[in-house]
Amino acid sequence: MSAPVLVLNIGSSTVKYELLDGRSGERHAEGLAERLGEGEGLLTHTAGDGARSVKRLERPDHETAMAAILDAFAEWGPDLSRITLTAVGHRVVHGGSRFSAPVLIDDRVVKAIEELVPLAPLHNPANLVGIRIARRIFPGVPQVAVFDTAFHQNMPPAAYTYAVPPDWITEHGVRRYGFHGTSYAYVSRRAAHLLGRPPESTRLIVFHLGNGASAAAIDGGRSVDTSMGMTPLEGLVMGTRSGDLDPAIPAYLCRSAGLTPEAVDRALSRESGLLGLAGAGDMREVRRRAAQGDPAAVLALEVYRHRIRKYAGAYFAVLGRVDAIVFTGGVGENDADTREKSLAGLERLGVAVDPERNRAPGPAEREISPAGAETAVLVVPTDEEREIALQACELLGSG
Incomplete structure (x- = not known):
């Protein structure tokens, strides 16, 4: 792998992950830890050769799920301890109007994502859990936040502005932000290629x-x-x-x-x-x-x-x-x-x-x-x- 990246897409009850080459896009492993917060969770890990392994998790939370994912890499491959990661990439649902591009995560960025929780109360808290765990587990690896809303930040004002009292906009951030931006960035580029x-x-x-x-x-x-x-x-x-x-x-x-x-x-x-x-x-x-x-x-x-x-x-x-x-x-x-x-x-x-x-x-x-x-x-x-x-x-x- 010339540029190995571990991508984490963390939800309130799931951790979806992939290890892939950031240059070629080649996948080397992927998996899903699900039913977090329930009595019994499930971890499904698929190695690059397509071999699939399943492990049951007792009373899992995000912390135990991440530990189980590291164990899965060590047991079923590829072993992350033998790989120098280029980055850990995090999907973050809501970046508000502050983030129009991916950013290197530091304490300031974590605080900004926390402040945006009221705009995405079901998503941003789970994204933050993954960021905190990954920063602790991979202390020397750059952590990058990629925002669902970023792709839409360049919409014209006529498209993103609601006709509401101005203080709603200036004091409370009421506007159209849009989502699925990471998907749109990828799909629009591939569609143009398909059209020639x-x-x-x-x-x-x-x-x-x-x-x-x-x-x-x-x-x-x-x-x-x-x-x-x-x-x-x-x-x-x-x-x-x-x-x-x-x-x-x-x-x-x-x-x-x-x-x-x-x-x-x-x-x-x-x-x-x-x-x-x-x-x-x-x-x-x-x-x-x-x-x-x-x-x-x-x-x-x-x-x-x-x-x-x-x-x-x-x-x-x-x-x-x-x-x-x-x-x-x-x-x-x-x-x-x-x-x-x-x-x-x-x-x-x-x-x-x-x-x-x-x-x-x-x-x-x-x-x-x-x-x-x-x-x-x-x-x-x-x-x-x-x-x-x-x-x-x-x-x-x-x-």
Whole structure:
């Protein structure tokens, strides 16, 4: 490995990790510690040769999970004690307006991420846990923070400004920040390559569709608009999040139903979306129920696809010209029905999906629109860990 980078993507109950070469992108190991905070956790480690090993963890927390991950590298390889790491790269969800690029982590940066916790109370605290543990375990290794929000920091003011009282903006940081930026950075660059165009002259609409879902209008490799807002709640319908709704609804429910603000916030974030409409947050289960004739699941799919189609049309207007619509994320990469039916009716905009190309097995990165289509439709698998490793190496001058 010429530039080995350990990438940590830490959530409230998971630690996802990869060891890869920051220059070539070659993977040497990856894994997931999950169910942290529960009675029994699980660690799955996959070495570079594809060999997979599983270990059960008794009453794990993030600290014990990181210790188990180090043991997994020592036992199943490659042994981190024999590798001089170039960096440890950390995914940090919210960088506010302070961070528009990756940064070398020091005490000042840790304090700034702490101050941003109110903007991402479910994510930044877990990211900080990983940073503190990694700084202690790897004291001599540069630690780099890569922010989900950074890619969107150059949006024009008209796109990120909400029409609210000015002190909300200046004193409380109320504005559109956007998320999934690491994914958009990687996918937009790969899409331009697939089109045979330089990124700086390519205009794209990208849909990152997973349990969390968002859309972005990207002009010349820069975000000019995105669907998620101050938090990851705004925009598309998601697994458990509502996406767009009338902003008066929370206050109405507090008055009419006697709900507390915390209860409304919890419901919109964890009990809405596909889960609220269909009783299941996983797209595969919703489609299975719809195929069996469940009317709630049928409606959920219609609402989900309608929202995607609406954002596609809006971002055509924002960009003026669109070279490609790109699907990525777990649903975007694997659900042919979602891709085809979400774009149905946009033929006058030069958008069409070829059914055979859309459903045929093929290379991971591929075009699924008819040959010669005015606006290409692409599938590009995301690789956020590779992007984090690349950005870490570029920051350190090792890329």
